[in-house]
Amino acid sequence: MAECIKADVVVVGAGVHGSSAALHLARAGRKTVLLEQFTVPHSRGSSHGQTRIIRKTNFGTPALAPLLEDSYRQWETIQAEVDEVLLRPSPLLVLGTKEKEALMEKMANSVREAGHAPQWLAPAHVNNMFGLGCGDDTMAFLDPSGGVLMADKCVGALQRLFRAANGTLLDGWPVDEIKVEQDGSVEVKGQRGRVRATSLVLCPGPWAAPLLAKVGVQIPVRVERISVLYWRVKDPHRTSSTSFVDVSDDRGHFYGLPDIEYPGLVQLCFHGGPEVHPDQRDKGDFAEIRERVMLYVKEKFPCLDPQPAIEESCMYTTTPDEECVIDRHSKYKNIVFSAGFSGTGFKIGPAVGRILCQLTLGHPPPCDLSAFSLSRFSKSKI
Ligand SMILES: Cc1cc2nc3c(=O)[nH]c(=O)nc-3n(C[C@H](O)[C@H](O)[C@H](O)COP(=O)(O)OP(=O)(O)OC[C@H]3O[C@@H](n4cnc5c(N)ncnc54)[C@H](O)[C@@H]3O)c2cc1C
Structure with missing residues (x-):
């Protein structure tokens, strides 16, 4: 030994x-x-x-707020210490529907409580600014504290x-x-x-x-395999450096990040996936999630190619x-x-x-x- x-x-x-x-x-x-x-x-x-979203928008327990505050400060210090860009500012677009008004208000409040001003946007403005196909019942705001961490x-x-x-x-x-x-x-x-x-x-x-x-x-805990999907931007003038999270769907959130990892490709994923054993992450058929995201892209993101260009995988460890x-x-x-x-x-x-x-x-x-x-x-x- x-x-x-x-x-x-x-x-x-x-x-x-x-x-x-x-x-x-x-x-x-x-x-x-x-x-x-x-x-x-x-x-x-x-x-x-390469990337993860950082934001003051809080979907979870208010007990996370001090952890978020402290982490922003620490990431900035670490970035200065290593003299490398680790945190890129990128306002977060939060999308929902009028049906989710209470949740949208709660999230906007968390931004306000953290000392930032959420900027509410009309659906037509969102569609025009980001090349989306959101319906009239859409609620949306920009969280100016949003950023992308170079994971x-x-x-x-x-x-x-x-x-x-x-x-x-x-x-x-x-x-x-x-x-x-x-x-x-x-x-x-x-x-x-x-x-x-x-x-x-x-x-x-x-x-x-x-x-x-x-x-x-x-x-x-439940370990979930996440399909990390990348999509080609058809019209580069219609997207921006914005990340987004969309809480409209009752089955779960969709989220996306700008084209930082692969030129011309944005990341857009479903926040969840099938249960897997962590030693066998890639065993199984993950078509259902991919098709769900494809349908979502077709409906809401006409500025993207409707087929994913790259699929990678990762795991969530989820508590009840x-x-x-x-x-x-x-x-x-x-x-x-x-x-x-x-x-x-x-x-x-x-x-x-x-x-x-x-x-x-x-x-x-x-x-x-x-x-x-x-x-x-x-x-x-x-
Ligand atoms: C696709 C995807 C997108 C995400 N997006 C975001 C986001 O935008 N924003 C955000 O805040 N979070 C995001 N997350 C979540 C975030 O990435 C995770 O919560 C975080 O990385 C978990 O880190 P960890 O250190 O707990 O786990 P891990 O990174 O998995 O580290 C655990 C480590 O322990 C090691 N280990 C386990 N068992 C042993 C053993 N017996 N002996 C030795 N080593 C062992 C493993 O090999 C592993 O390296 C995302 C996650 C995924 C998968």
């Missing part, structure tokens, strides 16, 4: 949350080892790809800064076993060796259920109420974890990392975490 590495903290999972937690811990002076099962960068979890670059930046803060990132290092020792310390084991630490942080993304089960935590879990083990206070970001967690990565660091150090968290506790799911046990 290979030599045992000793550390103050071991973090498992080098997606946006584990990388951010590891960076905070290393900067707090803790000897931190970050373990990742795949070779980084990789495209098998949830944080890969792969963001995760790379967090990992570079972590290493610069004397952190150790070991990739190609799947964790197979976790043992809590008599003295309360934790040992993680894999084929590559062992790491022993005072504290353990678990940020396993789609592998949350099997990894947390190793420390006796049951988390109710679609809010994330950020918590500590009820028995072992030195084990903390985050999971279940339900397709919306990238933007808040830096704030989640700070919270996980505070919990690990035994400091009070910077905000109320009750909305993110695991115990809110009555059947869950920790």
Whole structure:
């Protein structure tokens, strides 16, 4: 058996949350080892790809507001530190219908409460400005706080800064076993060796259920395979640098990002997908979702080719109420974890990392975490 590495903290999972937690811990002076099962960068979890939306428009619990505030600030600082563009301003177009008026008002209010002025637009204006085919019952506003995070670059930046803060990132290092020792310390084991630490942080993304089960935590999550579809812009004068989210459909949201990743192609996807095992993400028939998005594009986006030009895949880890879990083990206070970001967690990565660091150090968290506790799911046990 290979030599045992000793550390103050071991973090498992080098997606946006584990990388951010590891960076905070290393900067707090803790000897931190970050373990990742795949070779980084990789495209098998949830944080890969070039772009993610960041916005103050809040569809979820108001408890997310301080995490959003903190994350905007942290992304800007990280961007300055690495001297690379990580966050591109891109106002977010929020689309709904009069039937969804209450939700639209709630979302516009969240923008106002965050100190920005949502700009309401008439359907004809939206169609003219963005080349859309929205009906007369459309409600729409622009969230000026919107932006696009350069996802792969963001995760790379967090990992570079972590290493610069004397952190150790070991990739190609799947964790197979976790043992809590008599003295309360934790040992993680894999084929590559062992790491022993005072504290353990678990940020396993789609592998949350099997990894947390190793420390006796049951988390109710569903892993979904997301079809990431790219569409050719037929008329470049009729689109803009705007991202959008459309909450009109009762079956779920559609969302899109500008043509940053592939020249002339915008990303436009359905916010959800069929359940998959994270080790078998690409097994199955995903035609139903693709056809749903094709129909949507045909109806609402006449400025796009009606056939997708590229299809990639990613995974959501979704909880029953679609809010994330950020918590500590009820028995072992030195084990903390985050999971279940339900397709919306990238933007808040830096704030989640700070919270996980505070919990690990035994400091009070910077905000109320009750909305993110695991115990809110009555059947869950920790
Ligand atoms: C298509 C798509 C679009 C999205 N769009 C947005 C958006 O616009 N805005 C937004 O805010 N969010 C968005 N999200 C959600 C966001 O990307 C995720 O919530 C976030 O990336 C999750 O990060 P994570 O670190 O929790 O998980 P991951 O990135 O999956 O990281 C977990 C890591 O843990 C590793 N791991 C697991 N088990 C082990 C083990 N046993 N040993 C070692 N390593 C292990 C995995 O390999 C993985 O690298 C989107 C997600 C997808 C899929």
